[in-house]
Amino acid sequence: MSHAAAIWLLMLLQGTLTALGERTRDKMYEPILGASCFRRLNGTHQTGCSSTYSGSVGVLHLINVEADLEFLLGNPPSPPYAPLIPPHLFTRSNLMRLKEAGPKNISVVLLINNAEKMKQFSHELNCPNQYSGINSSETCDASNPANSWNPWGTGLLHEDFPFPIYYIAEEKEIDKLKDCFEKFNNKNYETHALRSLCAIEVKSFMSAAVNTEVCMRRTNFINNLGGSKYCDPLEGRNVYATVYPRNSTPNAIEGTKTDEKFILVTCRLDTASMFDGVGLGAMDSVVSLAVFTQVANLLRQILPAQSSLPDPRRNVLFVTFNGESYDYIGSQRFVYDMDKLDFPPKSAGGSPIAFENIEFMLDIGTLDDIANIKLHALTGTQLAQKLLEQLNTYAKSPRYGFNVNIQSEMSAHIPPTSAQSFLRRDPKFPALILNARPTNKYYHSIYDDSINVDFVYANTSQDFTQLVEVGDFKTLKAESLQMKVRNISSIVALALYQSLTGQEYTGTKVANPLLADELLYCFLQSADCPLFKASSYPESPTALPLPPMRYISVLGGSQESSGWTYRVLGYLLSQQKKIPKENCTILPLHFFAGYNNTGECRLTTQNYSHALSPAFLIDGYDWASGQYSTWTESTWSQFSARIFLRPSNVHQVTTLSVGIVVLIISFCLVYIISSRSEVLFEDLPASNAALFG
Amino acid sequence: MAAHVQASSLPPSASAEGAGIVDGSVNGETERLERPPKRQNQRNNYGSNNQDQPDAAILAVPSVVVRDSGGSRPSRLSGGGGGGPPTNETEEEQGLKYGAQHVIKLFVPVSLCMLVVVATINSISFYSSTDVYLLYTPFHELSPEPSVKLWNALANSLILMSVVVVMTILLIVLYKKRCYRIIHGWLILSSFMLLFIFTYLYLEELLRAYNIPMDYPTALLIMWNFGVVGMMAIHWQGPLRLQQGYLIFVAALMALVFIKYLPEWTAWAVLAAISIWDLIAVLSPRGPLRILVETAQERNEQIFPALIYSSTVIYTYMGTHYTPQQSQATASSSPSSSNSTTTTRATQNSLASPEATVASGSRSGNSRPHPQQNNQNRDGSNTLASEGMPLVTFKSNLRGNAEAAGFTQEWSANLSERVARRQIEVQSTQSGNAQRSNEYRTVTAPDQSHPDGQEERGIKLGLGDFIFYSVLVGKASSYGDWTTTIACFVAILIGLCLTLLLLAIWRKALPALPISITFGLIFCFATSAVVKPFMENLSAKQVFI
Amino acid sequence: MTLPEFFGCTFIAFGPPFALFVFTIANDPVRIIILIAAAFFWLLSLLLSSLLWFAMIPLRDVLAFGVFFSVLFQECFRYIIYRILRSTEQGLHAVAEDTRVTDNKHILAYVSGLGFGIISGMFALVNVLADMSGPGTMGLKSGTEIFFITSAAQALSIILLHTFWSVIFFNAFDTSNYLHICYVVGSHLFVSLLTLLNASELYITTLLINYIITIITGVLAFRVAGGTSRGFKKFITCQ
Secondary structure, X not given: OHHHHHHHXXXXXXXXXXXXXXXXXXXXXXXXXXXXXXXXXXXXXXXXXXXXXXXXXXXXXXXXXXXXXHHHHOOOOOOXXXXXXXXXXXXXXXXXXXXXXXXXXXXXXXXXXXXXXXXXXXXXXXXXXXXXXXXOOXXXXXXXXXXXXOOOEOOHHHOEEOOOEEEEOOHHHHHHHHHHHHHHHOOOHHHHHHOOEEEEEEEOOEOOOOOHHHHHHXXXXXXXXXXXXXXXXXXXXXXXXXXXXXXXXXXXXXXXXXXXXXXXXXEEOOEOOOEOOOOXXXXXXXXXXXXXXXXXXXXXXXXXXXXXXXXXXXXXXXXXXXXXXXXXXXXHHHHHHHHOOOOOOHHHOOOOOOHHHEEEEEEEOOOOOOOEEEEEEOOOOHHHHHHHHHHHHHHHOOOOOOOXXXXXXXXXXXXXXXXXXXXXXXXXXXXXXXXXXXOOOOOOOOOOOOOOOOOOOOOOOOOOOOOEEOOXXXXXXXOOHHXXXXXXXXXXXXXXXXXXXXXXXXXXXXXXXXXXXXXXXXXXXXXXXXXXXXXXXXXXXXXXXXXXXXXXXXXXXXXXXXXXXXXXXXXXXXXXXXXXXXXXXXXXXXXXXXXXXXXXXXXXXXXXXXXXXXXXXXXXXXXXXXXXXXXXXXXXXXXXXXXXXEOXXXXXXXXXXXXXXXXXXXXXXHHHHHHOHHHHOOOOOHHHHHHOO | OOOEEOOOOOHHHHHHHHHHHXXXXXXXXXXXXXXXXXXXXXHHHHHHHHHHHHHHHHHOOOHHHHHHHHXXXXXXXXXXXXXXXXXXXXXXXXHHHHHHHHHHHHHHHHHHHHHHHHHHHHHOHHHHOXXXXXXXXXXXXXXXXXXXXXXXXXXXHHHHHHHHHHHHHHHHHHHHOOOHHHHHHHHHHHHHHHHHHHHHHHHHHHHHHOOOOOOHHHHHHHHHHHHHHHHHHHHOOOOHHHHHHHHHHHHHHHHHHHHHHOOHHHHHHHHXXXXXXXXXXXXXXXXXXXXXXXHHHXXXXXXXXXXXXXXXXXXXXXXXXXHXXXXXXXXXXXXXXXXXXXXXXXXXXXXXXXXXXXXXXXXXHHOOOOOOOHHHHHHHHHHHHHHHHHHHHHHHHHHOOOOOOHHHHHHHHHHHHHHHHHHHHHHHHHHOOOHHHHHHHOOOXXXXXXXXXXXOOOOEEEHHHHHHHHHHHHHHHOOOOHHHHHHHHHHHHHHHHHHHHHHHHHOOOEEOHHHHHHHHHHHHHHHHHHHHHHHHHHHHOOOOO | OOHHHHHHHHHHHHHHHHHHXXXXXXXXXXXXXXXXXXXXXXXXXXXXXXXXXXXXXXXOOOHHHHHHXXXXXXXXXXXXXXXXXXXXXXXXXXXXXXXXXXXXXXXXXXXXXXXXXXXXXXXXXXXXXXXXOOOOEOOOOOOOOOHHHHHXXXXXXXXXXXXXXXXXXXXXXXXOOHHHHHHHHHHHHHHHHHHHHHHHOOHHHHHHHHHHHHHHHHHHHHHHOOOXXXXXXXXXXXX
């Protein structure tokens, strides 16, 4: 008996899980997964896109060839429409035509992931960060794209659209859209107005508008108890580390400068794209980040102890700047802090570093074509010449067989990299930039991924931390990306070695291509990777098998990329100490899982510095002055899209009028009946009377 | 929070009482009033009411009163009871009859309040998501484990309830010590906060939800007008409808605050706990609310008139106030000789439906309705007020100040003023100058009462009840299922009906929360767990039952 | 936004009951209370039938089972409310402001029937209506465009039917007319089971039959309530 009851109870419990009814709306709507374009603002403009407040609705229309657009741009029968555009038609001219057609005709634009016919796809300007670099017309010429830094740029990233643009990557979702279009819309275009059509609703309303000045004023105005925000400044973290630990004892009084001498090696940490959460920036910055990391690792391993250097005050400072895609946020802040002797941040300890402490800066820019790298400088100096020679020594040395030729260009035609922030402050600043000829057709776009850089993960599971002999390719092909990164990073590291020690490097150990392999894998394919695991605390939860977000984002954003970079730099630029785990808790001591996951205590040097534009620190900053980056990102409540059948006006009007007629008739009828009920029910049956008798 | 609905008869008794009061005032003013007659007397006396009345009337100075009461009485009896002296049964029936009318008069505002809350929950997402928490709910139920959530909810509601209890006791202490100024200031402050700050918050979220831009001058103008009118309507005077509207809105606002800031399970736990507390506080012999009410009656004061929704005017009219309070006060002490008759009557009125019948009779005679129940309502209001206090206080604490607290207690703020005014009025009546006072007292007098239109005494329900009903319905609707919302709504209304029915049967102050909330909770969970899947299955296939 | 559709369907389904409420219920508090009480009893019956459906796990997908018992429960509760109303009739008589409520016992039946109908219609339609206010309409995956309007029309017929049924049912028990009782239960069962055909989108059939039954039931209720063809003629010709 009790058994039966127990079984019954069990079944009931199980039943509760399955007793889920289906709401009508589940049959009406089908969600569509994708990524939305969003709104950013600078000191003078708003860019990006936003839906209407309650969501933009448009009738699906697939654009296969350019001529299909004419249907929408002419006088479409049942506006507004939502064109489904493949990437090769997602051009500036088409988008501008759609924009001109206005939200009355075009309410949503859908970009579908169909890269077949795509030749190029870059939403950045021809001259990225044109107005925040050094003020020279030679730097970049937007009117002559061939001579610009991004010849394929469309500048769509800096346009303001009156409709939401929604990117659908998954094949399954695209099929849903296409099927729906074929089934309901793709016939009898003339009768569109009379039929129910397949439509999409995209919700991506942006609460900020006009420009940063307006939205910061609205956000900061103490007008509400809830503290609502309309926009957030783009904000992230720079990561820096030194090759030798700095003397962290605060022997120096606060504010006094140090007598150290630094070689500054920098690169960019972030990237940009039009759609939220998509875009890896493989070629535009992951490659240079890989080179940067390799240089750091190699230098730390081949350099002798700091005391044995000719000048023991010398050190190398590695900094990777965040937010560089948005008018050099990280480097502007770095320069600003250094000017005020606020670097390194107080929390990190150590005496402040001033510009006088920097011997020179080597900026690793974008390395689109690794075999064809130039050393840029604003003016030809002895320093530049010397470094070029050193670089070429190793680049051309038969001993290493790198076979790279590094040319130089001493002119104001400076690539858009972090060094511009330094040069802008002081054109005489000794900044040297390693940059390749621009060949990236997908600069700052969703297609700048591992395919764009032709990366194939070797997945050797071998130790990637140790240096290797120059002839050891570790099963990689000579022309693979990993080998190219190994080569250029070895060249840079050896040249820097020579600058520091004053001697030529004569060893045969060079950078390990597997380190590049692992790093590229982590940043391009999955954060659940050996390198990230090795540089984490042991037994820390595994990361998601997705590449880390590399958009600078805002305060409270994911900050994945700076976090991982911090750990990786910490791991690679540190010295192992024989200290048990229990005592290895106070920075700069840090405990890492290590390559073998055995756990190692290391003396680290890495740290964060704040990457928030100084514009947001200065009271009464003139937002339109263009001095600092003023980018902010609008807040939004949700991104969502769903398809459904949009009823025709005829159908709606019919329903409504039937309803109204029924209502009116029933009111009249009931009124008449109730007022004359005695006529209607004149004789009551006897039973009635009996009841109350 | 506790609500008491009391059905009592008013008008006829009022007239008699009014007369009595006048006497009292003549003799010894308030002191006399503080000594109520015994209850037993009243009950026994009921039959003799009519006979008593003339005496009372005679005692009453104004001749009008005498006339009116005399005239109206017979007519009432005949009308209501179907001729002849009213039997208990008929009285009861008439009580019910008026009850029915008053039930509707409560249904409408309760429904309106729920409507406001449900509409807000469904249109302003701000109120349906909990991201900030009250100071009083330190456990945020963030764990996915149901067991953890459960103890979190229980702990939270325990804390909340203890705050409520403490604040109630504090209020009683303050009241016993006659610290009227403190209570007064507290109430004014809190009502001010509620009417301005919370309303502003609401306005802001409303504008945001519909993406309507509004400039600050306009917003401030709206807020200022709204707030000041509200303060006046609630604390001082204003059109009845306006006052009722403000009270409903204020209750809805509070309910929204609860829904917004209480974690999911805690909200349900608090609903259950508060109805239990309501039960205890009102019914147990040493229940704090009961003590409060009795104290108030002893002092012959209207405690916190601001804590209740009334279908009639609340401020004004001391004359009437006396009677109701006396009714309960009567329970304890012995009446003074001269007053005894009147008081007894008053008590009868309030305590027993007979009065109600009388009232109904009077109404029929006058051909205009005098909803009774004031007397007991008033008691109810008192209790409400006391109960409301805890709510208020705890809220206020949340916000740092007594902001939230206000609405319920605001009314009490007026208290001292009122007392003073009442005394003045009493004196004036003595002198025979003050027409107004006369009018109020002589409720039965058709001529005088009509112009005011305020004597119609309605049933009263604590704002706390409004709030928690709305919390229940609003919470139910936040799950997005309308059948659950409707089921809760119907269940609460039926619960309210039953409470009123019990009131008519037991004739004493009753808490309005327990039955309604129990029904509401049962139907809410049953509907969302069992009925909803069934109905969804049916409606998906378009099957109608 | 298909608010037009939403309002259209709301008016179709609830316009007539609303008119009935406004003109015949709203001005009498006792009737309002009875209406709500009837709604409550319907809720109870629904709760019971849902519990049964919920407990019968293997039969959950067989809606006919749930519908069958739901109809039986509803009729049981109709009987219960009949007993309650009749037993409190004396009291009501004294209480009611408008003595017609009790003088004409059909009014009680009518009010409670309308309460049954309104709550039943609401439960059937309210979530559909809520879903209707979005930008889309039915038909993307399954169902047709006329889903909403037929739902509304069905709901209206059910509301009216419940009203008529109650009138017939109450009278049948008063007069021990078992044929009428059988008719009420039978037609209720028939109508509910007939709507099972809606799943296969035979809207026209079900609607047509349901409205025919509604009219028949209406005529029967009219006659039961004391209407005659003579009175009807007089009414029509405005005499």
